[in-house]
Amino acid sequence: MLDLDDRLDRIYENILDYEAKQVAELVKSEVEAGTDLKIILDDALIAAMDEVGDLFAEGELFVPEMLMAANAMKAGMEILRPLLSESDVPSAGKVVIGTVHRDIHDIGKNLVGMMLEGGGFEVIDLGVNVAPAEFVEAAAKHSPDIIGMSALLTTTMPNMPKTIDALHKADFKGKIIVGGAPVTLEFAETIGSDSYAPDASVAVSLAREMLGID
Ligand code: B12
Known part of the structure; x- marks a missing residue:
């Protein structure tokens, strides 16, 4: 099995590749493996969307790509959201x-x-x-x-x-x-x-x- 950093990296890369289904599956198995929800959120989902934001600002990505990446991130969020609301992970606001x-x-x-x-x-x-x-x-x-x-x-x-x-x-x-x-x-x-x-x-x-x- 890959180590945690590599597994989080796979989620990150799949968001940047707009692979919503893969993201959902990978996030699900990470949750099942007992990985801290905040780590999945911060180091995979949010980190990937930060990168998408930077690429958009640099003119490397455009609105359609940003939407596809956001959808892929959303697929992961759908898995995490109900669990996060039960846990004590603070939202940014x-x-x-x-x-x-x-x-x-x-x-x-x-x-x-x-x-x-x-x-x-x-x-x-x-x-x-x-x-x-x-x-x-x-x-x-x-x-x-x-x-x-x-x-x-x-x-x-x-x-x-x-x-x-x-x-x-x-x-x-x-x-x-x-x-x-x-x-x-x-x-x-x-x-x-x-x-x-x-x-x-x-x-x-x-x-x-x-x-x-x-
Ligand atoms: C798609 C579209 C539609 C679709 C909307 C579908 C939908 N689900 O949204 C439909 C066909 C329904 C539509 C209807 C109309 N539309 Co229209 N539409 C557009 C179009 C082509 C694209 C808008 C869009 O989605 N852009 C892509 C998104 C990603 O960009 P964005 O909205 O600007 O958002 C970005 C930023 O602005 C910012 N942002 C947006 N919201 C927010 C909010 C916050 C808090 C922050 C911080 C940032 C932020 O971040 C976003 C992402 O980076 C524009 C033309 C254009 N090129 O803008 C015309 C346009 C906006 N529409 C126009 C018109 C006139 C109409 C109609 C009146 C047409 C009619 N005669 O019926 C109706 C109005 C209906 C109504 N009451 O609202 C005109 C407006 C002219 C004007 N100056 O007022 C435009 C400019 C077309 C034109 N050149 O004439 N429209």
């Missing part, structure tokens, strides 16, 4: 994410959610066409560290400041991050968002930064 009211684009938002999950965050996805009141309700229910909003239409971007106002009125104390193709840093600053990320890999680094995780 809790993020509520959604696409704003009257907007049904979700590819980018899903990618950000998956990469955050790959980065060790617990992600609660509210889906698309999420009204300000639904974000407020989710903030009260889940007490997230971060709320992420996505908008792909210039006509739905104004629903971001509306949501931020509603969250502030409801005394939400966490951080807010916005993104989506038409959203810019300037826009994020004018609407009082704490952060803006142009893509999913930057979103993970900024989420970590906002929560003081290095």
Whole structure:
């Protein structure tokens, strides 16, 4: 049998090869072998997604590849998630994410959610066409560290400041991050968002930064 580092390396490589089925099988046998869940998460799944983020930032990978890798990572997460919630492995933080009211684009938002999950965050996805009141309700229910909003239409971007106002009125104390193709840093600053990320890999680094995780 291979030693632990080599076995974790196989999971890592299979994520980079987009082999979801293999990843699920390897993670499953690692769990059965009794390997620490945090080691599987940190040294195989999160490490692979960090590499994917770096390759994307360097222009070596594009959105379709990042999605395939995220799906492969997700296959491993499906095995770990129920076990992690029973164990004492701390999550990096809790993020509520959604696409704003009257907007049904979700590819980018899903990618950000998956990469955050790959980065060790617990992600609660509210889906698309999420009204300000639904974000407020989710903030009260889940007490997230971060709320992420996505908008792909210039006509739905104004629903971001509306949501931020509603969250502030409801005394939400966490951080807010916005993104989506038409959203810019300037826009994020004018609407009082704490952060803006142009893509999913930057979103993970900024989420970590906002929560003081290095
Ligand atoms: C796919 C698509 C659709 C699909 C959506 C399917 C789905 N499940 O999402 C469908 C066909 C349903 C659709 C519908 C419409 N669409 Co459309 N659509 C697109 C398209 C081609 C791709 C968007 C996409 O998925 N990009 C890939 C992802 C990965 O990129 P992304 O979303 O930008 O996300 C990245 C970053 O922005 C960032 N990010 C995204 N969200 C978040 C959130 C946070 C918190 C953070 C930190 C970062 C972040 O990270 C992501 C990953 O790196 C774009 C054109 C384009 N090239 O952008 C048009 C586009 C967005 N659509 C457009 C339009 C007009 C429409 C419609 C109004 C068309 C119509 N007349 O019916 C409807 C609107 C429906 C509605 N109410 O929402 C226009 C918008 C124009 C504008 N300036 O407002 C675009 C730009 C096309 C165009 N050139 O005209 N669309």
